[in-house]
Amino acid sequence: GQQVMQIPQYQHVQEGEDFTTYCNSSTTLSNIQWYKQRPGGHPVFLIQLVKSGEVKKQKRLTFQFGEAKKNSSLHITATQTTDVGTYFCAVVNQAGTALIFGKGTTLSVSS
C-alpha cells in the first residue's frame, strides 16, 4: 500500500538554527499534506501542496513539493522553542479515501 518515509526521525537544534525534514515516496503523489503535533497534543494541519515544484511559505516555515511529485520538504528558519513537536507528512491512500501518515520527525529545540 501507499507509504511515505520521513527523515530524520529525530532532530535536536539550538534555538536560532535551521531545521529541515524530508518526506519521500516511491510513487508519484497527487498531493501531500503536512501536520504538526505538539507534545501531548493532536496533529494540526499546516499545509497542502498539489503542484509539481510548488513552494509555499508560512512565516519561518517553507514547504516544497518535488518536481517529480515524489518528495517534499519542510524547512524552518531560525527555530524557536515554540517549534518543538513532531512534524508529519501525509498522503492519500491508493483508494483515494484516507490519509496515510509518515512516522514523523520529532524536533527538539534548546535555548
Add this chain to the structure above:
Amino acid sequence: DTGVSQDPRHKITKRGQNVTFRCDPISEHNRLYWYRQTLGQGPEFLTYFQNEAQLEKSRLLSDRFSAERPKGSFSTLEIQRTEQGDSAMYLCASSLGSGNSPLHFGNGTRLTVT
C-alpha cells in the same frame, strides 16, 4: 467552530473488558475518521465514514473493533475483549469533501489496558 471533541480523554481498563469511545465531529463535516497512534509512530488509519456509511476499514481493525456513526453525526468506536496491544491513543478526525481534504483532529482518547 467548536472543533472535534472526543470522550473520554483517558480510559484505563483491564484486559478482557469492553470499552467504547465517542467522537463528535465538526458539524458540517461529512467525513469522519478513526486513527490509532502509538508512541513514536504516526497516526494509523482504522476506518472512515462518509455521512452515516462506513466505507472503508483497515486491516488493523480486527473483528473485536466496531465503529458506528448513526444518523451521520457523532461516532462511537467499541473495542471488545481488550488486549494489552490495544493500548494506544485513539484519534478521531473529520473533514469536508474528499479523501484529500485536510483533517481536523480531536484531542484523542488514551486507552491503557492493564
